Structure formats: structure tokens, C-alpha cells
Amino acid sequence: MRFLTFVFALLFSLNLCAQTSQNLVTHISFNKNGCAIVDEAGDPAVGIFINSDSICGCGVAGNSRYFDGDNDWFYLFKDNIEDAFSTVDFTLSFYFKPTGSGAANQVLFSKKTDCTGANAFAVRYNPASRSLNVELAESPTINASLSRTLPFSCWYHVVVVRKGSITQLYVNKEKRGEANAIGSLRVDIGTSATLTVGSSDCNLEDEFQGYLDEIRIYRRALGIQEIEDLYFSPNQIATGLKPTGVNDTTIFLGESVPIELKSTCANGFSWTPSSNVADPDQPTPTITPSETTTYTLEMTDAENCTATDSIRIIVVDKNTIECGAILLPSAFTPNGDGPRENDHFGISNIFAVGELLSFEIYDRWGNLVFTTNDVRGKWDGTYNGLPVNPGVFLYKLRYRCEGTENVKSGSVTVIR
Numbered sequence: 001m002r003f004l005t006f007v008f009a010l011l012f013s014l015n016l017c018a019q020t021s022q023n024l025v026t027h028i029s030f031n032k033n034g035c036a037i038v039d040e041a042g043d044p045a046v047g048i049f050i051n052s053d054s055i056c057g058c059g060v061a062g063n064s065r066y067f068d069g070d071n072d073w074f075y076l077f078k079d080n081i082e083d084a085f086s087t088v089d090f091t092l093s094f095y096f097k098p099t100g101s102g103a104a105n106q107v108l109f110s111k112k113t114d115c116t117g118a119n120a121f122a123v124r125y126n127p128a129s130r131s132l133n134v135e136l137a138e139s140p141t142i143n144a145s146l147s148r149t150l151p152f153s154c155w156y157h158v159v160v161v162r163k164g165s166i167t168q169l170y171v172n173k174e175k176r177g178e179a180n181a182i183g184s185l186r187v188d189i190g191t192s193a194t195l196t197v198g199s200s201d202c203n204l205e206d207e208f209q210g211y212l213d214e215i216r217i218y219r220r221a222l223g224i225q226e227i228e229d230l231y232f233s234p235n236q237i238a239t240g241l242k243p244t245g246v247n248d249t250t251i252f253l254g255e256s257v258p259i260e261l262k263s264t265c266a267n268g269f270s271w272t273p274s275s276n277v278a279d280p281d282q283p284t285p286t287i288t289p290s291e292t293t294t295y296t297l298e299m300t301d302a303e304n305c306t307a308t309d310s311i312r313i314i315v316v317d318k319n320t321i322e323c324g325a326i327l328l329p330s331a332f333t334p335n336g337d338g339p340r341e342n343d344h345f346g347i348s349n350i351f352a353v354g355e356l357l358s359f360e361i362y363d364r365w366g367n368l369v370f371t372t373n374d375v376r377g378k379w380d381g382t383y384n385g386l387p388v389n390p391g392v393f394l395y396k397l398r399y400r401c402e403g404t405e406n407v408k409s410g411s412v413t414v415i416r
Contacts, residue, residue: 020226023219025084026076030054030213031062037074047078051199058265058301059213060095060155060234069100069209073199081217085111085121086190089221092160093214093230096125099303100209103128108158108208110200111193117143119191122200123160125208134160136167136181138188144181154265154305155213155234162187163221173231175224233262235299235307250314250351256288257313259297266299266307289313316351323354323401331413334381345412346378347397354401361412362394369393381414390416 027041035056039046051073055066067073084090096108105124112120122135130150137143144167150156151171159170165181181187197215199207216230238260249257261283274280276289287295294312327348334343345361347353353375361370361379369383381388390413397408 025080025217025219026215028215029062030059030065035063035065037065043080045078045080046076049075049077057211059211060232060263061214064097064211064213066211067198067208069106069207072207074197076195076197081195084217084219087219088164088186090162091218091220091222093216095155095157095213096210097155098125098127098210101127102206104206105133106206106208107198107200109195109197111189111191111195113191113193113201115202115204119189121189123158124205132158132169132171134167134169136162136187136189142182142187144179144187146177146179148176154301154307157231159222159227159230161221170227173228235264235266235309236262237297237309237311238262248312248314250316253315253317256286258286259284264299265301267302268300270298272296287313289315291315321351323352324406325349325352326397326408328395328410329412331415332381333415334387335416344378344380347375350375353399355399357398357400357405360396363388364392388414390414
């Protein structure tokens with residue numbers, strides 16, 4: 001069962017609009033009728049040859065495509081695909097959910113003529129070690145290949161970036177490693193072999209068993225912010241300040257938190273602890289804690305893969321708050337590399353404000369770069385839509401406590 005709340009559907013739509021299409025060679029989402037394997041980038045030069053019938057499954061954004069590991073694959077070919085792997089930079093982005101077992105490598109993507117490792121590109125997954133291997137090899141001694149053990153997850157978002165002589169691997173938007181070719185030279189992986197999805201021309205490797213979704217190939221190296229934009233955060237709680245891990249949200253004693261979920265294929269749900277959780281077996285209950293508590297949600301899908309995410313709900317008693325004891329950070333780093341709370345500047349303890357009249361930020365020339373009267377409003381480090389230069393900025397906070405108007409001023413340093 002897939003849960004896409006109205007809020008997530010809106011955010012997801014905005015996220016898709018924000019994703020760049022510059023030098024996008026192909027995009028296969030499997031969201032057409034019957035999860036058809038078709039190019040959605042609008043490039044008529046992309047060729048696709050399919051070796052078996054499509055089997056639809058639940059994906060990170062609509063449908064996914066199931067590969068049964070038994071002669072189940074498809075080709076991507078023609079000049080623009082070849083160009084993507086012969087230019088200096090390229091990016092391969094995709095989601096996969098493994099369901100197979102065994103100690104042999106399963107091939108997700110392969111562009112090689114044999115098993116020798118000459119002019120070869122491949123992405124493989126080993127179920128036994130839960131490891132991912134990326135191969136860019138001109139010869140057995142000239143390569144930029146790397147292997148990494150993956151953290152537990154039901155869905156993995158994998159991004160392989162070739163930037164000059166360097167191969168970078170990202171998993172679930174986190175950088176997992178990079179390899180620099182010998183002599184810092186670009187590895188030549190040009191070959192007449194066709195890019196195969198789900199299989200390989202090397203008979204020593206197994207075919208992939210599991211689900212694939214949202215395949216994208218670019219003729220350039222994507223940046224970290226673009227990679228983060230492609231991450232849909234499946235199986236995660238949407239409420240809170242952090243996109244992953246333990247989310248924090250703060251309420252007054254007696255208030256409730258309506259839970260929202262991002263995309264999930266789970267059909268079984270369990271909240272722990274269950275106290276103060278309305279319908280703890282439902283994915284989006286209302287939680288009314290009587291004290292600060294961390295709640296964990298287990299989500300189990302049809303393949304018995306269980307993902308977990310947590311939310312920490314901080315409960316504040318209004319009677320214990322000293323109005324005017326306002327805290328703001330002295331610096332922040334709006335560079336998109338996480339954690340999220342360091343990418344924005346705002347009031348840390350909003351319940352100490354009383355009534356916010358205005359929150360203004362100025363540059364050293366006196367230009368107003370940010371203003372809000374929303375106590376939760378935060379500055380993202382931009383001015384007129386462009387990132388500001390590193391440096392010191394001044395803020396002025398006007399607020400009312402118990403009928404008295406007050407002003408708090410200070411400075412914040414932007415670090416990039």
C-alpha cells in the first residue's frame with residue numbers, strides 16, 4: 001500500500017519541477033501504462049530493446065519495474081547513450097530494491113563486451129555482503145572503481161558520478177566514497193557494448209532480482225544539491241525539522257501532532273511506544289504526548305522488508321517558559337550539505353518569543369536581505385534569489401512580552 005499525503009504530493013510535485021533537465025539523456029520512471037519501459041526525456045535518439053514482459057510493482061514515485069533474475073533485462077542504446085559514457089563527465093541515478101539472495105554479484109547496469117574488465121562500466125550488488133560495486137575500467141590496472149557496504153534500507157537511491165578522473169558514489173544522498181584513476185587521468189570506458197539494465201554479457205555474474213525505479217542518465221556531473229533533489233526520502237516521517245533519522249518537533253502541553261508520511265510501499269505499520277498514539281497500527285495517526293517522547297514507526301512491505309523512522313516530540317509547558325530568553329545561532333552554513341538545521345538561520349527557542357513583531361536581517365551595507373513576522377521563519381542565506389557571500393550579517397528582532405515591546409539585535413556569520 002502506498003501513502004502519499006496531500007502535503008507530500010505537493011512537495012513531491014514541486015521537487016520534480018526543481019530537478020534540472022540540463023543534459024538529461026534519458027529518464028525512465030516506469031509510470032506509463034503497464035509500467036512501460038519508455039524514455040521520458042523526449043529524446044527520440046534513445047533506443048530501447050526489451051527482453052521480457054514488464055512486471056509492475058510499487059515504487060518510490062508511482063510504479064517500479066520488477067526483475068525476476070531469469071533472463072529479464074533491457075537495452076539502452078544509440079548515439080546519445082554512447083556519448084554519455086564517452087564524454088568527460090556523466091551521471092547515472094537510479095533507485096533499486098533487492099529481493100534476491102546468494103553470494104554472487106547481481107548486475108544492475110553493465111556496458112562491457114566480456115568478463116575481462118577492459119573498457120568496462122558496471123554497477124553490481126551482492127546480497128550476501130549487502131555491498132555495491134561500481135566499475136570504471138580501461139584495463140585491469142587503469143580504473144576508477146570502488147565498492148561499499150550499504151546501510152540497511154528497503155529502497156536505495158544510487159548516484160554514480162564520473163567527474164574527470166574521479167568516480168563518486170552517493171547512496172541515499174550521502175557520499176559513500178570516491179576513486180581517482182591512476183595519474184588522475186580520465187578512464188576510457190568507450191566500448192561498442194550496449195548498456196544493459198538488469199544483466200551483463202559476462203556469464204560469471206548473476207542477473208538482478210528486485211525492483212528498479214527512476215533511472216536517469218546525464219551527460220554531465222551532477223552537484224550535491226541536484227543529487228539531494230533527486231532523493232525522494234521513501235519510508236520517512238514528514239513531520240519534523242530533519243529529513244532523516246530522529247525528527248524533532250515541538251508542541252505545547254495538550255497539543256497534538258498529526259503524522260504525515262513520505263512515499264512508502266509498506267502495508268504494515270507499528271508505532272512504539274503506543275501510548276498517546278491514536279491507532280498505533282495506522283501509518284498517519286495523531287499523537288498527543290504528555291511528555292517529551294521519541295516515537296518509532298516500523299513499516300513492513302509485501303517482501304517483508306522493514307524500514308524504521310523516528311520522530312522526537314518535545315513537549316513544552318507554557319507555564320515554565322521565560323518570555324524574552326530568545327536564542328539564535330551565531331553562525332550557519334547554507335551550502336546544502338546537511339544537516340538541515342545548519343542550512344537555515346532563525347530563532348532556536350520560538351516559545352520564548354511571546355509575540356513576534358518583526359525579524360529582519362541586514363548586510364554590512366544596510367540592505368534588508370530577509371524579513372518575516374513568522375516566529376518559525378528562517379533565512380536560507382540568499383538575497384533576491386542568489387546566495388549571499390560569506391561574512392557577517394546583522395539581525396534585529398522586535399517582539400512583545402507581557403504587553404511590553406522589546407528589541408534584540410546581534411550578528412550572524414554566513415559560512416560556505
